[in-house]
Amino acid sequence: MGNADLRQLAAIEDVAFDDLDGSVVAIDAHNWLYRYLTTTVKFTGSSAYTTGGGEEVANLIGTVQGLPKFLEHGMTPVFVFDGGTTELKADEVAERREQRERYEDDLETAREEGADAETIATLESRTQRLTETIRTTTRELLELLDVPVIEAPAEGEAQAAHMVRQGSVDYAGTEDYDALLLGAPLTLRQLTSKGDPELMDFEATLATHDLTWEQLVDAAILMGTDFNEGISGIGPKTAVTLLREHGDLWAVFEAEDCHVSNADAIRRLFLDPDVTDDVDFDTAIEPDIPAAKAYVTGEWEVPASEVERGFERIDEALSQTGLDRWT
Amino acid sequence: MFKAIVSADTLESALDSVSVLVDECKINLNEDGLAIRAVDPANVGMVDLSLAADAFESYETDGGIIGVNLARLEEFVGMADSGQLVQLELDEETRKLHIQIEGLEGTLALIDPDSIRQEPDLPDLDLSAEIVVEGRDIDRAVTAADMVSDHIALGVDTDEEVFYVDAEGDTDDVHLTLTREDLISLEAGEARSLFSLDYLKDMDKAIPKDTEVRIELGEEFPVKMHFEIAEGKGKITYMLAPRIQSD
Numbered sequence: 001m002g003n004a005d006l007r008q009l010a011a012i013e014d015v016a017f018d019d020l021d022g023s024v025v026a027i028d029a030h031n032w033l034y035r036y037l038t039t040t041v042k043f044t045g046s047s048a049y050t051t052g053g054g055e056e057v058a059n060l061i062g063t064v065q066g067l068p069k070f071l072e073h074g075m076t077p078v079f080v081f082d083g084g085t086t087e088l089k090a091d092e093v094a095e096r097r098e099q100r101e102r103y104e105d106d107l108e109t110a111r112e113e114g115a116d117a118e119t120i121a122t123l124e125s126r127t128q129r130l131t132e133t134i135r136t137t138t139r140e141l142l143e144l145l146d147v148p149v150i151e152a153p154a155e156g157e158a159q160a161a162h163m164v165r166q167g168s169v170d171y172a173g174t175e176d177y178d179a180l181l182l183g184a185p186l187t188l189r190q191l192t193s194k195g196d197p198e199l200m201d202f203e204a205t206l207a208t209h210d211l212t213w214e215q216l217v218d219a220a221i222l223m224g225t226d227f228n229e230g231i232s233g234i235g236p237k238t239a240v241t242l243l244r245e246h247g248d249l250w251a252v253f254e255a256e257d258c259h260v261s262n263a264d265a266i267r268r269l270f271l272d273p274d275v276t277d278d279v280d281f282d283t284a285i286e287p288d289i290p291a292a293k294a295y296v297t298g299e300w301e302v303p304a305s306e307v308e309r310g311f312e313r314i315d316e317a318l319s320q321t322g323l324d325r326w327t
Numbered sequence: 328m329f330k331a332i333v334s335a336d337t338l339e340s341a342l343d344s345v346s347v348l349v350d351e352c353k354i355n356l357n358e359d360g361l362a363i364r365a366v367d368p369a370n371v372g373m374v375d376l377s378l379a380a381d382a383f384e385s386y387e388t389d390g391g392i393i394g395v396n397l398a399r400l401e402e403f404v405g406m407a408d409s410g411q412l413v414q415l416e417l418d419e420e421t422r423k424l425h426i427q428i429e430g431l432e433g434t435l436a437l438i439d440p441d442s443i444r445q446e447p448d449l450p451d452l453d454l455s456a457e458i459v460v461e462g463r464d465i466d467r468a469v470t471a472a473d474m475v476s477d478h479i480a481l482g483v484d485t486d487e488e489v490f491y492v493d494a495e496g497d498t499d500d501v502h503l504t505l506t507r508e509d510l511i512s513l514e515a516g517e518a519r520s521l522f523s524l525d526y527l528k529d530m531d532k533a534i535p536k537d538t539e540v541r542i543e544l545g546e547e548f549p550v551k552m553h554f555e556i557a558e559g560k561g562k563i564t565y566m567l568a569p570r571i572q573s574d
Contacts, residue, residue, distance in 0.1 A: 018368060020443065072369070320523060321568045322370035322547055326450035 003224050006177035006223035008236040009216070011204035014196045015188070020171075021074035021324075024283055025188060026150070028174035029079040030130060033138060033191045035175060037130075044306065051301045059134040060296045061306050063141055066192060068313035074322065076283040078148040078169055080156040081139065092260050112145030121279050137300065144292040147315065148281035158273035162300055168279055171199075178226065181270040209240050217270045218249035227266045231258045291317050329356045329391065329417035332384040335407035335428070337557040340535070341378050342404065344563045346397040347529035347555040348372050353440045354395060356388040363491075366447040372526045373447055374468070384412060393417065393424070394438035400424075406431055408543035419506040450566060454543040454551065455516030458490045462506065462554065463536040468492040468503050469527050475499040478570060479527060481544055482519030490542075494524075511539055518544040520569040528563045547572065 040049075040062040049058040070077045126237055142149050152159035160172040161184035177219040179187040180202055187200040207214060218240035224230025232244070242252045249267070260266070289311055297304045341361070345352055348367045355362040360379040366372065380386040407413055407428040414427040423434040472479040472494030480493040490510060492503040507513050534540060534554055543551040552565045 021370070074370075099408055319571045321571060322371070323366060323373055323447065323450050323566060323568045324370050325568070326452055326549060327448040 002176040002178035002181075002226060003220065003230070004177065005223050005236050006012065006180060006220060007100070009205060009209060009219070010177060010180055011201045012088040012189070012198050013201075015199040016196055017075075020188070020197070021322075023074075023170040024076045024078060025070070025167040025171045025173040025191075026078045026080050026163045026170070027191070028157040028160050028179075029081045029138070029149075030156055031174045031176055032079070032192065033059055033062065033130060033134070035120065036066050037134075039192065047151060048303055048306050055133050055300075056131070057133065057137055057300045057302065059130075059138045060302055061302055061310075062139055063138055064292075064296065064307040064310035064314070067145065067147065068310060068317055069191070071285070071314060071317035072153055076148070076285065077173070078163070078281055078283075079138075079142055080150045080152050080160045080163070081135065082156040083151060083153045117188075141292060141295060143294055144286045145287040146282075147287075147291075148285075150279050150281065153271075153276050154274040159270075159275045160184065161187075162273070162275035162277075163279060166277060166279075169251065178270070181220050181225070182273065183213055183271075209241065209244075209278065211243060214248065214267075214271065215243045217254070217267055219243050220270075221249060221260055221263055221266055222252065225270075226268060226270060228260050228262065231256070231260070287318065288316060320323055328419070329393070329415070331386045331388075331416075332412050332414045332475045333382065333386075333401050334496065335404055335411050335413050336409055337378070337382055338413055339401070339405050340533070340556040341427045341563075342377060342397055344565075345374050345554060346401060346531040348374055348514070349444075350398060351394060351396055351438055351443050353395050353443050354426070356390060358390060364446045364449075366444070367526075370446070370447070371568045372530065373450075374471060375449065375564040375566070376561070378557065378561040382557040386463060391417075394440035394562065395424070395435070395441045396438060396443050397416075403433060403435055404430075405489070419484055424528070425483040429515065450549055450567060452543070452545065452551065452566075454518070454545040454548060456490075456518035456544045457512075457514040458483065458505075458542045459511035459513075460490070460540055460542065461511070462534045462537070462538045462540055464509075464564055465534060465540055465552075466531055466536060469524065469531045471501045471503055473524055473528060475501050477524050478483075478521055479524050480519060480521045480572075481542070481550060482512070483515050485515045485517055488513065488515050501538065517546055518548075520544060520547055520550060521572045522567055522569055523549065526567050530567065533563075 037058050040058050044058065044061060049061055050056050080212055139149055150159065157174050157176055157178060160174065161179055161182035163169045163187060164184045166170050172187045173191050174187060175189055180200060183202060185202045189198040189200060191197050199242050206213065211219065221228060222231050222234045222239040222242065223236060242256065246252045246255050293311055296302050298308050333342055342430060345363050345365055349365045352365045354364050363376045365374055403426050404413055416425040418425055424437055426433050426435060469479065472492060475496035476494040478494065482491050484491060488507050488512060490505045493519045494501050504571050530552065535556065538554045541553040547569055549566050555562055
């Protein structure tokens, strides 16, 4: 999920939804879904999104409830899905799996001991995972709603960042501070929360600390990333100071007598990730709402009451024009 | 500098016509009167208002812009009885509006105009039909449509030379037809557009029942509704963006 300490270096300010009207946002689909799974689940009984066959599709409720926010503010989301997992990240995936298994044990114990609903809901939210069913059904639902979907060759967030650099979208949308390391010029955070989103500015971040892109990535490697443990005792401030003093990662290694293995490969994952220029999408969204409804409530057995309001909001947002169309 | 005395009724009608769309607005203090232009946050409904200096008992200003919280100002003005006068005076130093109604005095903190949404550009519209009706006709149409639906279609049938209103709900529908005889005037042209009743209901609230409303309508275009308050010294135009018609 990226190193949250990066926030201390990032140039971030609040931005009003009004100012985002008409923009196109490349959403890191997994990051967005994960957010919705952990929040939707908290307030929804698991029976609402578990099929008779035992498949959990909380993502369908999350998607229907999450999309209106973009559309009502005149924004077009483009969902970017992960392709293959980066080899180095496999470790992290394994670690998260282990942690989730621990939570699942906790959850089982809590249920056996008859813990209160809130405790169980919290534990349930921690055990959420992006199953193959979740990935597939989210894509299928987005297709019925005519919302653009892009398949990244590797990491979705790297592809989203690339699309902003390339100019095919205006913003990347992710909670992950790694968007900075990936060089996304403008990133929107807090898109799933109440209130205004945050705008994270790449160039402003570099300017604030007087760093180059490479140096920012080097600083992050010293602090620790998804792909490596940080050097003990080096936080954001020290990392920036060291980079300014010594120039690059290897000079810092030499001066501080420390080491990060695979540093060169990690650097490349941020500076030169596997991405594609071959992105083609249509920002005019014309959803087939009855078909999407049938898919969610019929095929996947989600009670209509859970998604009715969301579908109404999607329909409403897309059929009401704005006066600015005529100015 | 801004100092004015105005009847509570006039001020209330003017403010109401804006507050149905926005919570805050900029008021332009021009030498020839007040002017407000505002659009709701979703960019769907717009109001363009001017209240001429001669709508006031007295009116003095050397120009400027103030930002107000409409609900607060309306509360103040609401303290006046019908027929009473409201005296407004801008305190330049404290950026507050001093309000006096008979023996009642108060000050209202103003809002930094720069913090309020920018005034919108006027849409450039070429509308083919023009219908003049009484305010009560709009009220009747909106009330009828509201029984059955969230949307309302307004149109002109050029063959029959009628202005019509359609509302279709999931189960019920209503249809209202006004012929040339029922209307104050009609310039027929091909026109039909669908609108959100939520907005039209709010606008309807601010349109006096006994006033003439000039409606400009087009084919899948925003509608314009013009009417007057304060014996013609206040002019208000509403603009409402259409919904996309699915069929």
